Amino acid sequence: MxxxxxxxxxxxxxxxxxxxxxxxxxxxxxxxxxxxxxxxxxxxxxxxxxxxxxxxxxxxxxxxxxxxxxxxxxxxxxxxxxxxxxxxxxxxSLDALAPVRAGRFVVHGQHDRDRVQPNQLGIEIEAALAFGTGHHGTTRGCLLLLDEVLHAYLPRRILDLGAGTGVLAIAAAKALRCRVLASDIDPQAVAVCRENARLNGVGNLVESVCAIGFGAPAFAARAPFDLVLANILANPLRQLAGPMAQHLAPSAMVVLSGLLPPQAQGVIAAYRARGLVLVRHQIVEGWSSLLLQRR
The missing domain is CATH 3.30.70.260 (ACT domain)
Structure with a gap:
């Protein structure tokens, strides 16, 4: 201890x-x-x-x-x-937190490993400064939409933008067994994401990089993306609509969260102007999560 x-x-x-x-x-x-x-x-x-x-x-x-x-x-x-x-x-604090279930995904701490069922995908996240343990409506909303997407769509080029602890990148890598690019503006978050990916057995699949926006060489090397997961905040999401659209494949799916319901329409409009249409808008624990598709 x-x-x-x-x-x-x-x-x-x-x-x-x-x-x-x-x-x-x-x-x-x-x-x-x-x-x-x-x-x-x-x-x-x-x-x-x-x-x-x-x-x-x-x-x-x-x-x-x-x-x-x-x-x-x-x-x-x-x-x-x-x-x-x-x-x-x-x-x-972690011992008092129950596992978070979202579709097939279960976000849990080490003490709850045995509570993950065989038909579920466990994502083990321990506390690491203030980057989140998955116990938040935005994370659960993204995982629910990711689970929905993967029932009908098999993306191969995936980006977790603003990855934090890497929950979404790890979930995608575990479900698809394919490479995922995870980025964050904070070097400590990048290190935490990398360690969590290793802990969850997908260290060879999740590439974690420190980058602001889409400027790093890794984005150009891995684009165009079939699926982008971005759990950030409303203002950065609006600002990233143009650069993100330039890195998307035709028919790409985009999951956005980190915004309050009154902010959703502004974000939807910013992405509609770049050719993405709203597929689903869900609210989990008072937070909006959006699923959009490039048409």
């Missing part, structure tokens, strides 16, 4: 699950360099407790400002700070 050093924690409560989920995602975006780990748990009377864990004592005024932007002034005023003694809190 590896214990964390002494950590600092900022905590506050918020009114309902939907608001808590939005606040957590906004805070994760604010600390996307791994400076904080954000968790949320349901408490008494339907309220949700949100905690931010810091390796080093944070700037409390800055934290309150970010909480105010994410959850409002009342939540910011109620933030309480404390110091936590060394403990393996990452493992404790």
């Amino acid at each position: 590896t214990l964390t050093p002494t950590t600092s924690v900022a905590q506050f409560a918020i009114g309902d699950e939907a608001t808590a989920r939005i606040a957590v995602d906004r805070l994760n975006e604010s600390f996307d360099d791994g400076a904080a780990a954000v968790t949320a748990f349901e408490g008494a009377y339907g309220r949700w407790a949100i905690s931010l864990h810091f390796a080093d004592p944070p700037d409390q005024a800055m934290v309150r400002e970010l909480v105010a932007l994410a959850a409002g002034d009342d939540a910011a005023a109620a933030v309480a700070f404390e110091t936590v003694a060394p403990q393996d809190w990452v493992k404790s």
